[in-house]
Amino acid sequence: MSDSPTLTRLCRYPVKGMSANELDSVALSVGMAMPHDRRFAIAHGSTTDLPPDGGWAPKANFVTLVNCAKLAGIEAGFDAETGFLTLKRDGRQVARADISTPLGRTIVEDFLRAYLAGEVRGALRLIEAKEDAFTDSRDGKLSLINLASIHDLERVTGHPVDPIRFRGNLYIEGLPAWAEFAWTGDTKIRLGGAEFRLYKRIGRCAATNVNPATAERDANLPLALRRGFGHLDMGVYLQVTEPGTVRVGDALAVS
Structure with missing residues (x-):
């Protein structure tokens, strides 16, 4: 594992509710979603x-x-x-x-x-979407998922949890579990050439119960989150504050 948190997966979902398209890199603009995500x-x-x-x-x-x-x-x-x-x-x-x-x-x-x-x-x-994207949040344009938090959820569920259930854009490895929930609106988050600020935590619903590989409802992840951690949240919404290109393998810096 890298000494610093690293972007290991970069995804967009051109049609809302359908499968992820994986990218090697993407150029991000201030205040906008990832290009063609939920277009x-x-x-x-x-x-x-x-x-x-x-x-x-x-x-x-x-x-x-x-x-x-x-x-x-x-x-x-x-x-x-x-x-x-x-x-x-x-x-x-x-x-x-x-x-x-x-x-x-x-x-x-x-x-x-x-x-x-x-x-x-x-x-x-x-x-x-003519202007931007049909994201679930009007103002939280990109979602970041901490893979360590998902691994901690797996401890509660007792079985593997496919990260794509949470339909994130930026998947990060190397952060401590739930470290993203300590960020505030003043936290500077840099990844590759872009900078972000926290918008809010992402509350989860029954969509995460659907297995992306089988299209079956085979889990109750909101219930597992509530029982294991006392909340329904997984991942955070970010807003781009400084434009730039991010690539798989880029280090995440938080200050």
């Missing part, structure tokens, strides 16, 4: 609470792992240069289209309606 979301057909400009909206408007575990059974790969979204199930391609176009979105929507039939309400719509 798209699947809106319930009955949703009426979406801003017309494609701005941020609460997660209750969308199909997510909280209300549809089956969503985890789809692997989503997004090519930002071409706009093509590729969906796979059990390793086989089931849909591919340029979702920057109305026709491409229709192709993906048709597949999702068939795949999720009986699990969701109304005619699904694939929508795009």
Whole structure:
């Protein structure tokens, strides 16, 4: 293990609720989410609470792992240069289209309606965040997960916990367990060329109960957190205060 805390995994989730895309590096901008993270979301057909400009909206408007575990059974790969979204199930391609176009979105929507039939309400719509991202928190734009905290949770659950259950952007190894909860809004957090400040801890819900490998609800992690630690939190939301590029292997500095 490195002598200092290190970024070991860098992830974005182009479609809210679907699989992670792993990156080697990413350029971050002040006050913004990771580029193309939660850029798209699947809106319930009955949703009426979406801003017309494609701005941020609460997660209750969308199909997510909280209300549809089956969503985890789809692997989503997004090519930002071409706009093509590729969906796979059990390793086989089931849909591919340029979702920057109305026709491409229709192709993906048709597949999702068939795949999720009986699990969701109304005619699904694939929508795009025009300005930033459909993150769960309006102001907490990136999430950092301390892998040591997950290992401590495993001590409580008695079985391995896949870190992707927590859908983080920045996965850090080498911090003491729960050290991230000692940070405050005045703490300077530097990773690679970027600097961050703490926004808040991340309270966890039933979405973490879904196994990302099997799409089954096979755990109760909020209950394990409450019983083991007296809270429902895992990870922290960060805001970028100084732009820069971060790479897997970068050291984390906290002051």
